[in-house]
Amino acid sequence: MKTFEEKWTAWLDGQLSGKELAEFEASLPDLAAAQAEKRDAQKLGAFLKDQLGALTLSNEEFFSHQIHDRIARDSADRDRPRSSWWTIPRLVWSGATALALFVITTVVLMSQHPSGEQSEYLTQILNSRVDPAANPNATIYIFESKNENKVTVLWTEGLQTLPADYAAK
Amino acid sequence: MFLVLAISAASADAAHAVWSGLVIAENVPQPTPIPPELTKLEQTLKELFGYNQFELIGQSVKTLKTGEEDWLANSKYFGLHVDARGENDAGYTLNLKLYKEKDVLLETDANLSKSSPLVIKGPQVGSGQLLLVLVVKDDEGAHRRRRVEPANPITAGWHRLRRAIHRILP
Numbered sequence: 001m002k003t004f005e006e007k008w009t010a011w012l013d014g015q016l017s018g019k020e021l022a023e024f025e026a027s028l029p030d031l032a033a034a035q036a037e038k039r040d041a042q043k044l045g046a047f048l049k050d051q052l053g054a055l056t057l058s059n060e061e062f063f064s065h066q067i068h069d070r071i072a073r074d075s076a077d078r079d080r081p082r083s084s085w086w087t088i089p090r091l092v093w094s095g096a097t098a099l100a101l102f103v104i105t106t107v108v109l110m111s112q113h114p115s116g117e118q119s120e121y122l123t124q125i126l127n128s129r130v131d132p133a134a135n136p137n138a139t140i141y142i143f144e145s146k147n148e149n150k151v152t153v154l155w156t157e158g159l160q161t162l163p164a165d166y167a168a169k
Numbered sequence: 170m171f172l173v174l175a176i177s178a179a180s181a182d183a184a185h186a187v188w189s190g191l192v193i194a195e196n197v198p199q200p201t202p203i204p205p206e207l208t209k210l211e212q213t214l215k216e217l218f219g220y221n222q223f224e225l226i227g228q229s230v231k232t233l234k235t236g237e238e239d240w241l242a243n244s245k246y247f248g249l250h251v252d253a254r255g256e257n258d259a260g261y262t263l264n265l266k267l268y269k270e271k272d273v274l275l276e277t278d279a280n281l282s283k284s285s286p287l288v289i290k291g292p293q294v295g296s297g298q299l300l301l302v303l304v305v306k307d308d309e310g311a312h313r314r315r316r317v318e319p320a321n322p323i324t325a326g327w328h329r330l331r332r333a334i335h336r337i338l339p
Contacts, residue, residue: 109329121259123285128277135274144285149213154277154289162269164295167193168245169226 012041123152135159185283187261188304189242189251191227194220195297207302210286217288218298230306236261246270247291249301258332259283260305267291267301281305 002010007024010016011034016024028034122144130138137158145151188206194214200222203211207223214223227244229251236256242249248268255262260282267275267289274292281287283305291299 106326106330109333110326121280121282121284123260123282123287124280125287126262126278126280128275130275131273134272145213145217147213147216149210150282150285151210151213151217152279152282152285152287153217154279154287156275156290156292159274159292161293162295162299164297166246166269166294166299167224167226167297 012038122150125152125154128154130156130159185261186230186232186306187251187253187263187281188230188302188306189228189240189249190225190302191242191244191247191249192300192302193224193226193294193297194218194300195222195224196220197222206304210288210302210304214288214300218290218300220298223300233261247299251303258335260285263303265289265301265303 007016007020011021011024025031025034125142128140128142130140132138135158139157141153141155141157143153143155145153190204190206192207196219201224203214203223204225206225206228207214211223215221227242227247227249229240229242229249231238231240231251231253233253233256236253239250239252242251246269250266250268252264252266253261254264257280259280261280263279263281265275265277265279266273269292275289277289279287281303286302286304289301291301293299
């Protein structure tokens with residue numbers, strides 16, 4: 001059973017006929033107004049057909065291909081991870097290299113002086129002076145003993161001789 | 170870890186004492202035994218100065234914690250003022266002043282090595298000779314600790330690293 005709207009649309013499109021057409025037109029309260037409305041609708045339909053027919057794409061395949069291509073590129077850009085120099089493999093290699101350098105440096109440093117080895121440094125005299133007024137002829141020599149004690153000697157000559165009393169504790 | 174290393178390094182650095190002595194060297198018919206502080210140097214002192222007796226007339230032992238302490242070794246007439254001005258790779262930088270009463274007889278700056286004693290020939294005193302001796306010794310307590318606890322390789326490595334960096338960037 002068709003509704004009124006369905007029958008109205010079919011009547012406007014000229015698709016009703018025979019008994020169905022007669023019954024529908026008889027059910028209309030104002031047939032003249034309905035006929036006027038039908039004419040207007042048909043005019044509008046004809047106008048739209050003319051206008052839409054003028055906009056038909058002549059290269060629709062190319063246009064469609066362009067759109068597909070653009071969509072594919074956008075999807076690829078979205079899916080691709082953001083690139084950075086610090087990728088996981090590079091991080092791993094950098095860490096391993098730094099660790100290896102540290103180990104090599106430590107081994108080299110530790111092998112330079114075996115544990116417990118005594119320093120080879122000798123005592124150094126940086127400068128020396130005696131009072132020139134009291135000891136005008138004083139001279140100073142510096143040398144190291146040749147034996148295992150590695151004694152550094154600051155040797156003075158010409159200092160004023162003092163009486164034996166000065167040896168008191 | 171660096172805190173532990175720093176503490177270890179500081180305790181190792183603090184484990185030294187400087188012994189300073191005023192010695193009268195003399196030739197006498199009946200020499201007295203050399204003081205125990207000089208036993209290790211006895212032969213060297215005899216060879217260097219030709220005396221048969223070495224008598225201590227003043228001494229001082231100073232344990233260095235910061236490397237910037239100062240102290241005095243005194244006899245009745247002489248005074249040896251030692252002013253430590255910091256520790257370095259070789260040992261300690263010292264300023265030494267030998268006083269005769271209030272007069273400065275001799276002044277010197279030296280890097281005293283932990284493995285190399287310093288002997289200074291002072292003035293002739295009567296028939297003898299005044300000598301000043303400075304030796305860096307291991308602090309007794311630290312020495313005992315070291316015997317119980319073997320050297321920590323990490324601390325030793327840290328010291329070597331520090332020395333290497335000091336060598337590169339003095």
